[in-house]
Amino acid sequence: MKHVLKDVESKFEMFQILNEDGEVVNKEFMPDLSDDELRELMRRMVYTRILDQRSIALNRQGRLGFYAPTAGQEASQLGSHFAIEKEDFILPGYRDVPQLIWQGLPLYQAFLFSKGHFHGNQYTEELQAFAPQIIIGAQYVQAAGVALGMKLRGKKNVAITYTGDGGTSQGDFYEGINFAGAYQAPAIFIVQNNRFAISVPVEKQTAAKTLAQKAVAAGIEGIQVDGMDVLAVYAATKDARDRAVNGEGPTLIETMTYRFGPHTMSGDDPTRYRSDDLDKEWEKKDPLVRFRKFLEGKKLWSEEDENRVIEEAKEDIKEAIKKADQYPKQKVTDFINYMNEELPLNLQEQLKEYEAKESK
Amino acid sequence: MAQMTMIQAITDAMRTELKNDPNVLVFGEDVGQNGGVFRATEGLQAEFGEERVFDTPLAESGIGGLAIGLATQGYRPVPEIQFFGFLFEVMDSIAGQMSRTRFRSGGTHHSPITVRAPFGGGVRTPELHADSLEGLVAQTPGLKVVIPSTPYEAKGLLISAIRDNDPVVFLEHMKLYRSFREEVPEEEYTIPIGKAAVKREGKDVTLIAYGAMVHAALKAADELAEDGIEAEVIDLRTVSPVDYETIITSVEKTNRVVVIQEAQRQAGVAAAVAAEIQERAILHLEAPVLRVTAPDTVYPFAEAEEVWLPNHKDIVEKVNQVINF
Numbered sequence: 001m002k003h004v005l006k007d008v009e010s011k012f013e014m015f016q017i018l019n020e021d022g023e024v025v026n027k028e029f030m031p032d033l034s035d036d037e038l039r040e041l042m043r044r045m046v047y048t049r050i051l052d053q054r055s056i057a058l059n060r061q062g063r064l065g066f067y068a069p070t071a072g073q074e075a076s077q078l079g080s081h082f083a084i085e086k087e088d089f090i091l092p093g094y095r096d097v098p099q100l101i102w103q104g105l106p107l108y109q110a111f112l113f114s115k116g117h118f119h120g121n122q123y124t125e126e127l128q129a130f131a132p133q134i135i136i137g138a139q140y141v142q143a144a145g146v147a148l149g150m151k152l153r154g155k156k157n158v159a160i161t162y163t164g165d166g167g168t169s170q171g172d173f174y175e176g177i178n179f180a181g182a183y184q185a186p187a188i189f190i191v192q193n194n195r196f197a198i199s200v201p202v203e204k205q206t207a208a209k210t211l212a213q214k215a216v217a218a219g220i221e222g223i224q225v226d227g228m229d230v231l232a233v234y235a236a237t238k239d240a241r242d243r244a245v246n247g248e249g250p251t252l253i254e255t256m257t258y259r260f261g262p263h264t265m266s267g268d269d270p271t272r273y274r275s276d277d278l279d280k281e282w283e284k285k286d287p288l289v290r291f292r293k294f295l296e297g298k299k300l301w302s303e304e305d306e307n308r309v310i311e312e313a314k315e316d317i318k319e320a321i322k323k324a325d326q327y328p329k330q331k332v333t334d335f336i337n338y339m340n341e342e343l344p345l346n347l348q349e350q351l352k353e354y355e356a357k358e359s360k
Numbered sequence: 361m362a363q364m365t366m367i368q369a370i371t372d373a374m375r376t377e378l379k380n381d382p383n384v385l386v387f388g389e390d391v392g393q394n395g396g397v398f399r400a401t402e403g404l405q406a407e408f409g410e411e412r413v414f415d416t417p418l419a420e421s422g423i424g425g426l427a428i429g430l431a432t433q434g435y436r437p438v439p440e441i442q443f444f445g446f447l448f449e450v451m452d453s454i455a456g457q458m459s460r461t462r463f464r465s466g467g468t469h470h471s472p473i474t475v476r477a478p479f480g481g482g483v484r485t486p487e488l489h490a491d492s493l494e495g496l497v498a499q500t501p502g503l504k505v506v507i508p509s510t511p512y513e514a515k516g517l518l519i520s521a522i523r524d525n526d527p528v529v530f531l532e533h534m535k536l537y538r539s540f541r542e543e544v545p546e547e548e549y550t551i552p553i554g555k556a557a558v559k560r561e562g563k564d565v566t567l568i569a570y571g572a573m574v575h576a577a578l579k580a581a582d583e584l585a586e587d588g589i590e591a592e593v594i595d596l597r598t599v600s601p602v603d604y605e606t607i608i609t610s611v612e613k614t615n616r617v618v619v620i621q622e623a624q625r626q627a628g629v630a631a632a633v634a635a636e637i638q639e640r641a642i643l644h645l646e647a648p649v650l651r652v653t654a655p656d657t658v659y660p661f662a663e664a665e666e667v668w669l670p671n672h673k674d675i676v677e678k679v680n681q682v683i684n685f
Contacts, residue, residue, distance in 0.1 A: 089432060122466035130432075131464055135456055141422045142457070145429020152385075152411055153433055172452075175422035182417050338463050339502055341470065341525040344554055344601035 424453020
């Protein structure tokens with residue numbers, strides 16, 4: 001008998017461009033980004049780190065609601081997002097609010113989403129995206145549909161979707177990558193492997209050595225990328241996008257990353273399942289530190305640049321939270337009106353009932 | 361006019377809308393070249409091409425997700441779930457996702473999806489094919505649930521469902537697929553969703569049913585007429601939302617009601633209908649609202665279907681109880 005598992009697994013080596021010291025170790029795949037674009041990537045990562053810190057603080061003050069911290073995952077989130085175009089469609093998980101923001105979601109709406117206000121999900125026509133998905137993996141089957149629709153329309157666009165390591169255990173994960181493969185639909189499936197699905201380590205999630213290798217079973221390309229290296233994530237996503245719009249089918253990208261914070265701000269305590277040593281090991285890989293070193297070496301980033309972005313972010317956040325705080329409260333009649341295009345009989349009756357209550 | 365079975369009328373409705381609207385897509389397991397396991401999509405792929413009518417991989421959640429995604433690109437998906445017993449596999453896509461698209465996005469996205477599925481007992485299927493699971497979806501806000509009982513209505517209701525800009529679950533009782541033919545216009549027409557139909561007029565008792573049970577109720581009404589009891593038969597046609605206007609008008613006339621469903625008794629459509637009647641018309645009632653349902657067991661194995669499924673005799677018995685209360 002010929003056993004191929006080890007052989008197949010050995011082919012999935014982690015793709016990296018910058019090492020932890022910000023040195024280019026894979027020149028061949030260095031993406032073709034201008035100095036301005038490199039600086040913009042750094043600006044977005046710094047801004048998003050500040051947004052995360054402020055969001056955690058605002059949550060603790062009770063001014064925000066549901067919040068899933070993002071620090072540590074900036075390279076995975078923003079590097080992949082940087083490779084897509086304005087007309088591409090994003091299907092995020094609930095930690096993937098930064099990608100929506102950089103695709104054009106106003107900050108105050110991101111805060112309204114966190115507070116649990118439906119206006120946070122009312123996107124303009126220009127923002128091609130679904131609101132963050134709460135059910136783990138459901139966005140994967142939907143991404144296959146968005147991508148098939150783009151293919152049928154003859155668009156040169158992609159659907160990009162995000163889940164985590166835990167998400168790859170879901171049936172919808174397999175159904176999504178398999179459907180997209182069967183239709184050779186232009187989809188990009190990102191798995192941010194931050195090593196823990198709330199508390200369960202990835203080693204307990206699956207016998208697979210990599211999550212990227214799950215692509216093989218679906219007959220699609222899969223790649224494991226250093227998710228703390230923004231250039232590697234960008235390059236892998238750009239390659240996936242180029243192939244997708246060229247009719248070469250979907251790609252599964254596993255980004256090896258880490259969330260520095262808790263799962264969400266709803267009572268999760270990472271010290272129950274993660275060691276200090278592991279935290280420290282991953283802090284050394286901080287995507288911001290690495291990319292900053294790289295840019296400083298090229299004289300493209302300075303402390304003044306950094307401080308300017310921090311101030312810009314703080315100012316924006318202050319304005320946005322003020323707007324979110326003052327936003328009109330939701331009414332039951334709003335909910336009734338957003339259920340259907342035309343109100344069915346039961347809701348017509350209930351609308352009258354609640355209009356009367358609300359006018360008291 | 362042509363004589364059509366219900367399955368032919370359903371095919372005709374899909375053909376009509378595939379012709380009318382280039383955004384309509386029909387897909388599911390075996391619906392392409394094979395024309396569906398019940399031949400509901402017979403000839404449609406040959407007529408409209410593989411981009412409009414196509415097979416999917418064998419995964420119901422994937423089919424539901426595909427529909428939701430396709431809608432973002434301006435399509436009007438008409439997915440088939442091969443048997444409604446496979447609802448559990450696609451429950452998240454239907455009840456957790458497409459039913460909430462408009463609400464979740466504050467009206468900026470919607471899911472103009474018609475999920476078609478065969479269901480219903482009496483045709484000796486294996487387990488989890490025949491179950492009446494309409495109650496599970498009828499309880500889900502954001503879904504309309506339509507169950508036709510005749511070929512003519514199947515065509516008109518399915519065209520309405522496909523044109524609806526919100527998700528509709530369209531359930532086709534397997535026993536009715538080929539049980540009889542009737543005149544069905546070849547041209548297009550619609551029947552409004554959410555409107556019941558009075559299938560027989562009567563003054564003594566109101567029988568409320570849907571799907572195959574409409575025919576059991578009509579048979580019971582024939583038998584009751586021989587004893588001088590004139591039963592009015594209402595076909596709900598849509599089990600969510602329910603047309604209480606038609607029901608209450610009838611109850612005010614007959615003062616006696618039996619609600620009939622093929623599904624088990626616990627919760628479900630008949631329970632909701634009975635509750636609404638007593639809230640809206642208790643002073644018009646001369647007797648409690650009784651139900652004819654299947655018992656609260658798992659749907660039986662095929663050989664025992666006849667002893668388990670409600671039939672016209674059960675209906676006659678309950679009518680006699682409300683008449684003699």
